[in-house]
Amino acid sequence: MTLGKTKTKEEVIEALHSVAAEMHDKMLKGKPPAMTLPVRTKKNIQFDKKLQVYKYGKNKSTRDATALGSARVLLRSLHITEFIEDMIESGKSSTLREMYYISEGWGNGKFGTQNESNNLAEDLEIVTKCIREDFKLRPEEDGARIIGNVTFEEKNRKGEWMRINCRDDVGDSGYGVPYNVESEKLRLVEHDIDFVMAVETGGMFDRLVENGFDEEARCAIIHLKGQPARSTRRIMKRMSDEWKKPILVFADCDPWSFRIFASIAYGAIKTAHISEYLATNEAIYLGITADDILAYDLPSDDLTKSDLGALESELSDPRFATGWWKEQINLMQEIGKKAEQQSLAKYGLDFVTDTYLPEKLAALGLKY
Amino acid sequence: MTLGKTKTKEEVIEALHSVAAEMHDKMLKGKPPAMTLPVRTKKNIQFDKKLQVYKYGKNKSTRDATALGSARVLLRSLHITEFIEDMIESGKSSTLREMYYISEGWGNGKFGTQNESNNLAEDLEIVTKCIREDFKLRPEEDGARIIGNVTFEEKNRKGEWMRINCRDDVGDSGYGVPYNVESEKLRLVEHDIDFVMAVETGGMFDRLVENGFDEEARCAIIHLKGQPARSTRRIMKRMSDEWKKPILVFADCDPWSFRIFASIAYGAIKTAHISEYLATNEAIYLGITADDILAYDLPSDDLTKSDLGALESELSDPRFATGWWKEQINLMQEIGKKAEQQSLAKYGLDFVTDTYLPEKLAALGLKY
Missing domain, CATH: 1.10.10.10 (Winged helix-like DNA-binding domain superfamily/Winged helix DNA-binding domain)
Structure with a gap:
């Protein structure tokens, strides 16, 4: 291919x-x-x-x-x-x-x-x-939304290339990614960012935007809308390949969110024939981790039976066959808990951008 | 209030x-x-x-x-x-x-x-x-998307008013409506349209956009995303009040879509304290109607038991207490069928804009 x-x-x-x-x-x-x-x-x-x-x-x-x-x-x-x-x-x-x-x-x-x-x-x-x-x-699925200092050119219905900066030319809801993000339709023109932050929930996306995290931390923020559409995975892959920027995934701490990460980083079963084209192998799972639930004493919910089953099956999934993932999954099984991104609000609306993300990014060597 | x-x-x-x-x-x-x-x-x-x-x-x-x-x-x-x-x-x-x-x-x-x-x-x-x-x-719900020759001003995070034309300044996915569409955040600046077409499904929204229906028929097209968010209902109400434009609702022919229309036109139970502020009483249900299933011989599915229950309860709902709605609901019960907007594709991708909508609009006296 x-x-x-x-x-x-x-x-x-x-x-x-x-x-x-x-x-x-x-x-x-x-x-x-x-x-x-x-x-x-x-x-x-x-x-x-x-x-x-x-x-x-x-x-x-x-x-x-x-x-x-x-x-x-x-x-x-x-x-x-x-x-x-x-x-x-x-x-x-x-x-x-x-x-x-x-x-x-x-x-x-x-x-x-x-x-x-x-x-x-x-x-x-x-x-x-x-x-x-x-x-x-x-498909009918909705594409991602992007906010940050990145500039795309999208070919519109009239065949003209429109230049859109995802910070200056869009409203609060951000730039809506079209279903086709191939080079015939979308060009990655320029950027002034250090990394891409892919966020699972709309509430957290809006939080980071409201707190000005994209400017503060020099990043593009993408709302994944749950299990990401093909166009969402593809545009992240292109930003990784063409701009050489790290893709960080910020999701809930539950087995289904881990699968979101796996599909971004390693591909999904239904699209395995084009994995190398959709999957960003360099993507990094930032959090929420099982460690975080303990370290930040986050409000959490008990794992359900189906959560436990999903964790068990992830232990035999080659996509999670690293020491780090095994540790995280084992820890979750041990504490029997899961937590949402938005549970960080326990410490106020600014905690995620003032404390949590800076600490997590520093651990990756990304300081801001 | x-x-x-x-x-x-x-x-x-x-x-x-x-x-x-x-x-x-x-x-x-x-x-x-x-x-x-x-x-x-x-x-x-x-x-x-x-x-x-x-x-x-x-x-x-x-x-x-x-x-x-x-x-x-x-x-x-x-x-x-x-x-x-x-x-x-x-x-x-x-x-x-x-x-x-x-x-x-x-x-x-x-x-x-x-x-x-x-x-x-x-x-x-x-x-x-x-x-x-x-x-x-x-809320966390996603707001609507709008495409068409209407211009808004949205106050951005820096407190500056940004001018956005929903035809010329946006990509194919359209303008994303923010959660707050009050006048402190969003201004309806100008327009060159004859009506607003509110569309239930993303597939049909994209179809109308691709076929250039907004320009052809001089309308703004709104993607409702199923049961519409408060901001979606509110912005339609404002377009109706401030621009005096008819709001036409184009949805699937099933009892749940009828409820989408009812919440747009008459309000919903959870927000009954602000109905007069969210509901556009002048909204018109364009289709798909039970009549259309027969007149256009549309591919249809059998009504389920829960569909039948919903229709029955609509018959005693004051929002559907008009002769026209009763006829439509009775006809649906009689034929036992429902149909999706996209079933119009049976006759090709252009049928909806070349034939169906022109005929329906003409019946309302809206010619183009």
Whole structure:
């Protein structure tokens, strides 16, 4: 996969045509058309030590047209190919939900559930080595918000490049990251920051903004909005690669937030075919840690049964296979507690920026 | 309640002090301090025919310090008063979640759950006739996004007024509405639109934006993000009042979307004390209607049991007590179907802007 290099329209269309051509060739030879894909389950996920991200393993499954279900999938791939080609020609894009409804007109190729259409879009990414953005398909999820002294250029609907500084040209809610953050749509122009602070909750994002932390600490603040969208992970990866800035993740102390970090740093199962393109291996988990719950005597809640199960499964997850993570997870199991970022407010609204973050950053050698 | 007129800091502090003063007076007279509030449940909600919005009825409940639970509420009110005063003095604001954690330091006044702190903030709105924005308290919910040729001025963190045109000065994700849209924070400067189109789903918002519907139809498009935040309802109310523009609501055809419309047009139970300030009585439900499901032969899903229950309860809801709504609800019950906005994609990505919306708008006398 040639990542980093944006594909031209022609390259994307060619890649899609080659899927159809392969089916056609097989049929000419009297063989049933087929499509071979990696098995996309947790069992076939391997930690790629060289790339330091999760990738699919060697297990493959083949869909050939001798079975009805597989034939239907192949038919759908051809319909999607046509649909994507139309969008590329007409400069349109579509939500995955819209594609699901558009399939109403595809006869036997009609999707039964949206899950089927989402999965097939990902399958096509794998076989064509393109990305969803090349296909002009987008999710409905909201992108991140960014505040700080960084300047982007975004290509607007009229094809003009708009220059937006995420401190001076936006309101309090910040710059809204679009779904496509590839270089054809978004340019990282300039910055005057020392690091990027990715924040899990909106309340904490707003706190850091109100307290002027972006200026004080010379950073860009990103609101992750829970499990981050692809565009959010991708823009952090680009800031890390192009600006060589550390990405620090500031989240709640609970097993689900640890997974947010893991997906940022090492990738996620559903997008393992493009992990090296979405995951920022250099990302650092800043807090809240189990240590912090004790050190700062934070208000905490008891771990639920499902929290405990998630922690247990993280202990066997290669993404958490470091001494530091094992210690943190073991400590959480021991104290049986979790805590939210906003629990720092116990000590007042300024504690997080006056005390907590300076202490945590100093421990990383980032002084301000 | 003097709505529309922004209160000064001094007025807000005075209003809060009067709550404390009343308690103090009672104690001086040897009586237990008390606070009287309207009962804030569905049973005590009445449709105010003059204002055409939902308001609290005549049932009151009194909390006096002779019961432990009530005494605790009064204690908390005093702590909150002090906390709000501090924020006003220092130019800060706080999330409701932060206030919950801050109460850790309030001894017997500590909140047990966040629900308690949220409710008390609303109670204080009622007794002081201030609004949450006056108290510098804000929710964590995301505000709306707006795209279109409207210009706002937002006061930024440095106290400077920033001018933002929601078509020319923003990226594809639009202008993010801040939590406080009162005149002290946001000014409606100028516009060149004929109406406001409030859209339920992000997918449809993006569709209208990509298709250039805002320019084509001369409108501002607002993404409601499901059940709209207070700031979203308030900014629509202001656009309706100050610019005299119709607010059209474009949502899914299901009972929950009808409730979104009702909260925009007539108010919601939790905020019935400020309905006339949040609700835009002139708002019009554009679609998707049950009629549309049939007329456009839209892909639809069967109504679930809980959908049917919600429809049934809407039939006895004064907000839906018009002939038109009754017809629509009855028709839905009859066909047993619901449909999403994005199901219009069955006919292609342009159908909504080329055919559906022009036809619906023409029926309202809005041609473009």
